[in-house]
Amino acid sequence: MPELPEVEVSRLGITPWLEGVVVQRVIIRHPRLRWPIPAEIHLLEGQPLHKIERRAKYLLLHSTLGAAILHLGMSGRLRILPAGTPAEKHDHVDIELANGKLLRFHDPRRFGALLWTSEDPFQHPLLKNMGPEPLTETFSGDYLWQRSRKSITAIKPWLMNNHVVVGVGNIYANEALFMAHIHPKRSANTLSHEECLLLVKAVKEVLARAIEQGGTTLRDFMRTDGKPGYFVQELQVYGRTGLPCSVCMHPLEELRLGQRSSVYCPVCQPMR
DNA sequence: ATAATAACCTGAGGGC
DNA sequence: TGCCCTCAGGTTATTA
Known part of the structure; x- marks a missing residue:
């Protein structure tokens, strides 16, 4: 589904609700996306998200101990919802926040991904060898x-x-x-x-x-x-x-x- | 090394 | 109503 504009629109939409906010809990309902969601994703819990960044179609949620790497695949969707909103079909992951909201990842086809890295995410194998961002001067x-x-x-x-x-x-x-x-x-x-x-x-x-x-x-x-x-x-x-x-x-x-x-x-x- | 294609998964819509 | 086929915003892994 999402190309760069849709991912960027998602980033703009979630950033005000996430930046500087502590993650209370990560709920995994379906751990098998494109790759299994690693258990380390729970390292987000109790930590503030200090920056929400986009590289290509990946969203990077920077936390104290590392960063979550999120991709929406073909059918992935992110929503900010009030805490306690009942989950529906294909609502695979919730990131519950200390501000009474939750970030919900919904993805019928499960081509999306949620990964964890404790290193610089730009050095992650998936991101390391990518071409330039289209909206920068490097792309000329x-x-x-x-x-x-x-x-x-x-x-x-x-x-x-x-x-x-x-x-x-x-x-x-x-x-x-x-x-x-x-x-x-x-x-x-x-x-x-x-x-x-x-x-x-x-x-x-x-x-x-x-x-x-x-x-x-x-x-x-x-x-x-x-x-x-x-x-x-x-x-x-x-x-x-x-x-x-x-x-x-x-x-x-x-x-x-x-x-x-x-x-x-x-x-x-x-x-x- | 480069380039085409198969695969991952679910759902919607069309034809019969 | 139901079955079978094709198609869908992406990207990696496999094959040629």
């Missing part, structure tokens, strides 16, 4: 140009590779390629320098705008206060196969790349 047209020179992979799955840049999932890859007028199947090394600049600009624009709008709610995702994200109203291609292109009115087409649906306008995004 020059960077994309240089990285793409030797890859013959189609630009869309290439852009979704976390070693290239983090946080760009299926929705926003489709949207950014449309904005940059680049066909999703173009081989990465065929992009011109100008196209790399356009694509980086498009990625930054679409992600920043989606964060402003509270993310994209299709099915599962909701903000931590239970409200949906409104960026779905601004989607130009994702989920719009067969509908007219917003620019030229030609029907949008769909193809599959790396088992993911890619929607594009054959007129505005020519192969060459």
Whole structure:
């Protein structure tokens, strides 16, 4: 479900309720997520959370003895609820807080993860070798140009590779390629320098705008206060196969790349 | 080393 | 109503 904007919206939603607040208890109802939840997660208990951070699509809850590493997978959702709110199906983890609230992790498909590290979480194997954050200056047209020179992979799955840049999932890859007028199947090394600049600009624009709008709610995702994200109203291609292109009115087409649906306008995004 | 694909899991929706 | 199939916002592990 969540790409970078949805994770960032979740971080913004939970931070005011967590920062500086002591964890009273961690309740694990279903310990088998993508990986088993380690018992060390209980080291959070009795300790204050002093910083809530995001790296790629991971949320890092920094505590005194280490950090919890949380990933929402495809269907994960976080909510802040009053203490004592009854758990429902797929409510796998509660982090009970000293302020009368609880942070609840809900994840039907259980592709999400909750891990623990007592080291610097940025050195964790899952985070160590990731590409730059898309909303920083490190992710530039020059960077994309240089990285793409030797890859013959189609630009869309290439852009979704976390070693290239983090946080760009299926929705926003489709949207950014449309904005940059680049066909999703173009081989990465065929992009011109100008196209790399356009694509980086498009990625930054679409992600920043989606964060402003509270993310994209299709099915599962909701903000931590239970409200949906409104960026779905601004989607130009994702989920719009067969509908007219917003620019030229030609029907949008769909193809599959790396088992993911890619929607594009054959007129505005020519192969060459 | 790089690149495609299979796998993890549940639920929704369509066709019959 | 029910069964079977496909698809879904992600990422790792396996295979070629």
